[in-house]
Amino acid sequence: MITKMHVENMLQEYMDDTVDSYRLIDNSWEDEHRYVAIVSMTSGENIVLKCYSNSYTDSSKVDGWAHLASVYRRNGIATPQFYCSKNGAYGSVMTIDNKQFHYWAEEFMTAKTIDDLEIDLEDLGSEFLYQLGACIGSMHSAAKRERIEYAWSSPYVLLDSDEENYSDALSWYEQLRHSPADVRLVEEIWEIYNRKRKQLEAIYPSLPAGGVQGDFSTNNILVDEEKGFAGIIDYNLAGNDKFVTYLMxxxxxxxxxxxxxxxxxxxxxxxxxxxxxxxYSGYTQQYSLTDTERGAVNMLYNIIRPFRMDKVDTTLRIAEEGLWQEVNERLRWMHYELTRDDILEFLES
Structure with missing residues (x-):
């Protein structure tokens, strides 16, 4: 769908230069069209052009993402610069095959991502986790200090109308409540889970919130030659979230x-x-949690840890295979994680 002519036209909107060569990455799926062009210009410089057609990308969001990235950069966080177009906006629009695409230009970062280098995060030491936490803490401090807020949420917000955590938990409950699993334990877990969500709902409005990057995953985390943290890329899921929820x-x-x-x-x-x-230590070195945020840490851990999508999917797959003893072992693990009250004390010890 994206041709060299399209790439040339997009580049001309941002730079007085021409395309020497480019590599097109197609990240499209289902009803979304998402293209990333890594462009080498005749000047010898590189630039990244992103061109999206989906339900959640528009020019106002691109402007918001660019502002967030600029705030991060001013606060010493390694992340790409967004380039202004010749008409003064960050985002631009073009039509391709009767579809409207929003596109924008970003600085090319020379460091590679964890996924690009085919490194497993488990092979990087705990100091790397400290660096990741410190980066997110710096991001949140900058967003809070400069009052960065959006009219839209990041996609993985808890207590949202279509949140992933509750959807996964509900699927788990509905598929196991009448199964050969330990149904008493299923019901107890479900009751505790919903009770803790109610407790979280009670304090949720008082938790500080603001703009977050939205997708701090291994395909967006940059690594240097010494396998140290080198920066973060990709803002197309950036939006509002509670800082402590994002942390957890x-x-x-x-x-x-x-x-x-x-x-x-x-x-x-x-x-x-x-x-x-x-x-957590890296994060709290850069962002000072309020007492209310600290009070949410245990219940957030209880709600998130046992009901991560991969945990739910694995449990349901094992249930489909009829391995009920293993399912019950996983239920006991879920109950343990759901009822722990020592997480904050452990993290701050």
């Missing part, structure tokens, strides 16, 4: 889920918890 969601994902093999037994979980502690 990304921290749990990066500290507990990015492993070649799933680990649930205590020895391995204790190792991952130490990595999470490093992440």
């Amino acid at each position: 969601q990304e921290g749990i994902f990066l500290s507990f889920e990015c492993y070649r093999k799933e680990w649930l037994h205590r020895e391995k979980c204790a190792y991952m918890e130490q990595r999470f502690k490093q992440f």
